[in-house]
Amino acid sequence: MKTIAINQYGSAEAFTMINMPKPEPQADEVQVAIHAFSLNPMDIAGRMGALSSPFTDLWSFPLVLGWDFSGVITKVGSDITSFKTGDAVFGSAAPAHAANNGTYGEFITVNTKELAHLPSGLSFDQAAALPIAGLTAYYGMKHNLNLQPGQKILIQGGAGGVGLFAVQIAKAFDAYVATTASANHRNLLVDLGADEVIDYHETNPATVLHDYDAVFDTVGDIDTGLKVLKADGQLATIAAQPTDAQQYDQQKKAAFQFTQGSSEDLADLAKLTINGQVKLTIATLPFAVASVIKGHQAIESRHTTGKIVIHVTD
Structure with missing residues (x-):
């Protein structure tokens, strides 16, 4: 799969496109083909090497960053009963994820603690802006x-x-x-x-x-x-x-505040968005190294308003 990764901690210019093997789901996980992901200040901290345990426990280089995503389930683990292959979903990856299992790529595997079905009326780009x-x-x-x-x-x-x-x-x-x-x-x-x-x-x-x-x-x-x-x-x-x-x-x-969100909270947040009670302010960029660099630099400048979303596929 294609990923946008770093080979060392440092500036936003360190990102590069790297082919890596798809992560395979464990019994309590699903594999998702990513349609969109969003950028967060936490991503910048990760890129600069400013995060510590538990975030970095499974990390090595090359490293794929990112937590927020939306997409379609492509595989389900043997213990999964509430989701199935083909389901459109959105959510957040666990704080600690393997080096090849961030959201800046075409596939991710996640548990279902912070995963929700994508409701009608919410696009993949909109959903990717919601989780964190x-x-x-x-x-x-x-x-x-x-x-x-x-x-x-x-x-x-x-x-x-x-x-x-x-x-x-x-x-x-x-x-x-x-x-x-x-x-x-x-x-x-x-x-x-x-x-x-x-x-x-x-x-x-x-x-x-x-x-x-x-x-x-x-x-x-x-x-x-x-x-x-x-x-x-x-x-x-x-x-x-x-x-x-x-x-x-x-x-x-x-x-x-130690945020401990749930699938139910994500579903409630999606309803507020569909009902118009939460209006999203989004800048959408294509899936490219230049887009991620631009997004990181914008967040670091502290002059962004709303969310930056990277559109991977339709």
């Missing part, structure tokens, strides 16, 4: 913060890959949503449902927001988030580790 960023936001809103209708939430970093999902999912949960972003993203976020958009270059959110029920932090500014919360509010962060002092600020709860 979408699940991170959905898990935060539903399971971690237990966001309820009418509650007020601040989403720090609303224009990023996870932030865009979080703003829309929070609105789908009927919350009042404030978010931080630069001024050039204001109109986009208002169109997606944000009730307040605060230009963090001009205004500290803690000076204008008070007594919020929840904060979802994607930028690592825990101190500001805690100042926005009411006395028994909750903060979940995906960008920093709270200090002891931050974890015990009055009755407030501050914790790093």
Whole structure:
């Protein structure tokens, strides 16, 4: 199979097209012919050698990166009962995968913990944009913060890959949503449902927001988030580790989020997308080394909005 891989850690220019053997499914896995995959900041960390165990436990060179994908099942393991050959699916690979078993290629094998059937009305490119960023936001809103209708939430970093999902999912949960972003993203976020958009270059959110029920932090500014919360509010962060002092600020709860999404969560996220409650902002590029290089450089520049999807096949 064709893969876009690296032979050493380093810059985005290190990617090259390499033919590698197809990964074969274990008893509890399926093999998927990939139709599309998306890029994540985690991919950049992997390329630069900045990830550690468990991500790197099975890695060697050449190395195929990537976790998010959509495609069609081509083989099923002997223990698989809920999926069959020919099923269109989307999902996320396990954190630790073999060197030839990332998503930057034509085939992948995965277990079914974070795998869902592709519903009618959702394209392969759209589905590939959902898993990691979408699940991170959905898990935060539903399971971690237990966001309820009418509650007020601040989403720090609303224009990023996870932030865009979080703003829309929070609105789908009927919350009042404030978010931080630069001024050039204001109109986009208002169109997606944000009730307040605060230009963090001009205004500290803690000076204008008070007594919020929840904060979802994607930028690592825990101190500001805690100042926005009411006395028994909750903060979940995906960008920093709270200090002891931050974890015990009055009755407030501050914790790093370990996302543990499921097939059911993916299915719910797909429904929100099909219903129009989650609108995807996607840049689609063809399956080529130049596309992956361009995508990595764009994410590293921190000027991307939404998701970058690599289209492999129809």
